[in-house]
Structure formats: structure tokens, C-alpha cells
Amino acid sequence: MLFHVKMTVNLPVDMNPERAAQLKAEEKALAQRLQAEGKWRHLWRIAGLYANYSVFDVDSVQELHDTLMQLPLYPYMAIEVNALCRHPSSIHEDDR
């Protein structure tokens, strides 16, 4: 199942810089592991914003929920989710 996810990060302005750097490093490590596993298919910066557009390929809505909840930056994110399904004109056989 594919889901388009927008994540907007809002770190508190008074957050300790070392704590912020630690959270970002943990987020990067998990994001790269999930990409290597094929669960996090796309990760794009939204130009001009501390936000991203992502596409997740997971087995269930519950798996998406659990994945998002475990992100280190989750407490500081606003998240919007849209479920995706195959477009009849798509030429990409792996879209599903």
C-alpha cells in the first residue's frame, strides 16, 4: 500500500542545539534504514520549507501509523497522509 505523507518539522526555537542535532541524526539513520528496506520509497525536501514529501510502501495502515509514530522527530512534526492507488494511465508496473 502506498501513502503520500507530508511532514512539516517545527522544532522549538529554544531547543538545545545538541538535542536537535541528536534527533536529526537519529531521524536520518532511521529514514535511511527504511529506504534501504524499501518501506520509505521517496523522500523529497519541499523547497524553502523545513518539510518533506515522502511516499511510504507498507503492508497496512497500522504499519504506516507505527512507522510514523517511531520517527525521532515525530513529536515535533505536523503530518498529513493521503492514500494512493494506481492511476489507469500509469506506465509503472510497480505502482500499486
Ligand SMILES: O=C(O)CC1=CCC(=O)O1
Ligand atoms: O528533514 C525532514 O524533513 C525530516 C526528516 C525526515 C527524514 C529525515 O531524515 O529528516
